Amino acid sequence: MALKATIHKAQLQISDMDRHVYGEHSLVIARHPSETDERMMIRVLAFALHLPADELRGRLEFSKGLSDVDEPELWQLDLSGDVVHWIDLGQPDERRIMKAHGRAERVTVISYASSTPVWWGNLEGKLTRAPKLAVWQIAPEQSQALAALAERSMQLQISIQDGSVYVSTARAALEITPIVLKAAQS
Template sequence: MAIKATIHKAQIQIADMDRNVYGEHNLTIARQPSETDERMMIRILAFALNVPADDLRGRLELSKGLADADEPELWQRDLTGDILHWIDLGQPDERRLLKAHGRAERVSVYGYAYSTPIWWANIESKLTRAPRLSVWQIPAEQSQSLAKLAQRSMQLQVTVQDGGIYVSTAEDSLEINPIALKRPQE
């Protein structure tokens, strides 16, 4: 018998001064047995960094993630079902990213392992025809510290200011400084 997903709940207060996005969001996360605390918390962080200011063009949602290889970790779809923003985590291969680029208005990747710079160096030249792709590296030490905040029920405050991200709970806080490996072309 297969092990079922564990349900986690996160109440997130977001104050993103860089994008003028503020609000409170309640997430229910179905954490698959193969998913680590680190990956789950990076999913939550990616949500906080990409949630739109309003739902006029659709909501940002957690997808089935690891349970469905054809879906990203998060996505924003409009009311017709078209994908506005495809968000992946880790180190997806270039075929997956090019396919996503063909389906979505924007594609973002958040890498969080020590090997992210090596992965990126190997596929960067293959993604030159993906102008709407952005790739971010969350330093591994910072993503591992973020993983320590994981609980079955969480209350998180995420503040973004001048490119720095501050995540805090009632007991702890940390700073995350993502590194842009690729930004979308204007």
């Protein structure tokens, strides 16, 4: 018998002063049986960091993720079904990144493992021909602290200012400083 996804619910209050994006969002997160709290919370962080200011070009949504290898963790699809923004987590290989680059207007990869410098060192030179690609790193101690906030029902306040992300709940608060390894070219 196959294991089913665990449902988590998150009430997000987002104040992104850097991009002037504000709002409250109710998320229903289907957590794959093999997914860790850390990966799930990085998905929530990715949602907050890349939420579009409006839905004129579609909504940012969680995809099937680990359940479908042909989909990213999050994506923004326009009304015609074209991929506006493809967001992957972890350390995808060059083929996956370039395939996403061919399908989407923007591609973002967020890596959060301690092996990120080694992974990125092997790929950086190969991805110079990917102008739509942005690669970010979350320090492992910060992603693990974020994982400690995971609950089945969460209320998170996320404030983003000057490149830093402040995440707080009723019981804890932490600061996350994403590091840009590669910026997308405008």
